Amino acid sequence: MEVIEKHLFECPMCHKDYESKEEAEECMNSTDKTDLKVGDIVTAGAGFGWFDGDKDWVVNPDVDTSQHGFGWDCSMGFYYVITDIATEGHILKFSLFTKAMMSAYSNGYVSSKYGISLKKVDATEKIKRESKELIGKVSDRLMY
Numbered sequence: 001m002e003v004i005e006k007h008l009f010e011c012p013m014c015h016k017d018y019e020s021k022e023e024a025e026e027c028m029n030s031t032d033k034t035d036l037k038v039g040d041i042v043t044a045g046a047g048f049g050w051f052d053g054d055k056d057w058v059v060n061p062d063v064d065t066s067q068h069g070f071g072w073d074c075s076m077g078f079y080y081v082i083t084d085i086a087t088e089g090h091i092l093k094f095s096l097f098t099k100a101m102m103s104a105y106s107n108g109y110v111s112s113k114y115g116i117s118l119k120k121v122d123a124t125e126k127i128k129r130e131s132k133e134l135i136g137k138v139s140d141r142l143m144y
């Protein structure tokens with residue numbers, strides 16, 4: 001019997017083994033990409049008819065929500081801070097927190113598996129300041 005030593009290359013993201021370094025690198029590079037980073041203030045679409053937190057974190061607090069629809073012209077959207085970006089295999093998970101809501105809706109995560117619909121925005125100094133204390137928090141509630 002002969003012992004054959006075989007080298008395998010492991011993708012650091014999904015831990016799959018490959019016989020060539022190139023294949024492992026290709027796998028690694030297939031990880032979803034983003035220009036967003038922790039601390040960025042983003043919007044994640046509109047769809048709320050109410051809020052119970054700080055109005056300054058609501059993008060469009062004066063919108064007419066009487067038609068109970070989705071979208072910026074008939075529902076509210078919030079400013080969120082990206083508090084954490086985690087990887088799950090090749091998928092990115094963005095944790096988002098807002099002070100527009102005090103309830104469970106104050107946070108959620110979005111996954112790059114479904115496409116990234118977050119939009120980076122310029123926020124007021126107040127939001128930038130208040131967002132700092134939220135950095136590092138991780139949400140386990142899927143936002144949509």
Ligand SMILES: [Zn+2]
Pocket residue numbers: 011012013014015016027028090
């Ligand atoms: Zn991989």
